[in-house]
Amino acid sequence: MPPAALDQRALRQAFGRFATGVCLAATRDRMGRPVALTINSFTSVSLEPALALWCLGNDADLFEDFAASPFFGVSVLRPEQQALADYFARAADHAIAADLMVDAAAPAPIFRAALASFSCAVVARYPAGDHVILVGEIQSVHAGDGDALTYFQSRYGLAPAPTLGSSP
Ligand SMILES: Cc1cc2nc3c(=O)[nH]c(=O)nc-3n(C[C@H](O)[C@H](O)[C@H](O)COP(=O)(O)O)c2cc1C
Numbered sequence: 738m739p740p741a742a743l744d745q746r747a748l749r750q751a752f753g754r755f756a757t758g759v760c761l762a763a764t765r766d767r768m769g770r771p772v773a774l775t776i777n778s779f780t781s782v783s784l785e786p787a788l789a790l791w792c793l794g795n796d797a798d799l800f801e802d803f804a805a806s807p808f809f810g811v812s813v814l815r816p817e818q819q820a821l822a823d824y825f826a827r828a829a830d831h832a833i834a835a836d837l838m839v840d841a842a843a844p845a846p847i848f849r850a851a852l853a854s855f856s857c858a859v860v861a862r863y864p865a866g867d868h869v870i871l872v873g874e875i876q877s878v879h880a881g882d883g884d885a886l887t888y889f890q891s892r893y894g895l896a897p898a899p900t901l902g903s904s905p
Contacts, residue, residue, distance in 0.1 A: 763846035787875035810845035
């Protein structure tokens with residue numbers, strides 16, 4: 738049984754207390770153009786097989802594009818890439834300029850200079866309330882070094898890279 742009157746504002750505030758990284762999820766639209774939107778719902782799922790997921794809003798402009806595409810790419814952003822996060826959260830046109838991508842012809846577009854990236858083949862789509870959960874099998878991966886862009890209480894921030902000797 739759902740709670741009778743869960744306060745929407747309290748729910749948003751509580752969700753916002755979970756600090757996350759910021760990513761760009763990208764695919765190709767029905768015309769084959771690379772397109773992206775800003776997400777913070779990316780989650781690692783499984784090492785073997787290699788799986789990750791993220792949640793796509795049912796009202797997103799790119800909903801039909803992600804629903805139809807067998808591939809997506811996720812690029813984890815650096816603090817210097819905050820302008821990209823802003824742009825792809827608001828864009829009227831979500832098309833990605835060719836010079837922003839590692840490989841403009843890739844089916845799962847990845848952004849240049851991302852802190853990390855995942856090229857995925859969609860293995861499951863689960864409707865979940867006002868979002869759909871997209872699960873991808875990771876086909877290739879890249880991990881760089883440096884600080885991470887974060888999102889916490891509706892604000893961007895920075896998670897510093899661990900200093901030498903402090904990483905596991
Ligand atoms: C930091 C941040 C995280 C976001 N995370 C998600 C997400 O995980 N899933 C999603 O569908 N939209 C997410 N959004 C919203 C989309 O980026 C975009 O703003 C939304 O889809 C509305 O744009 P549209 O109307 O052009 O589709 C996020 C926005 C911001 C700023």
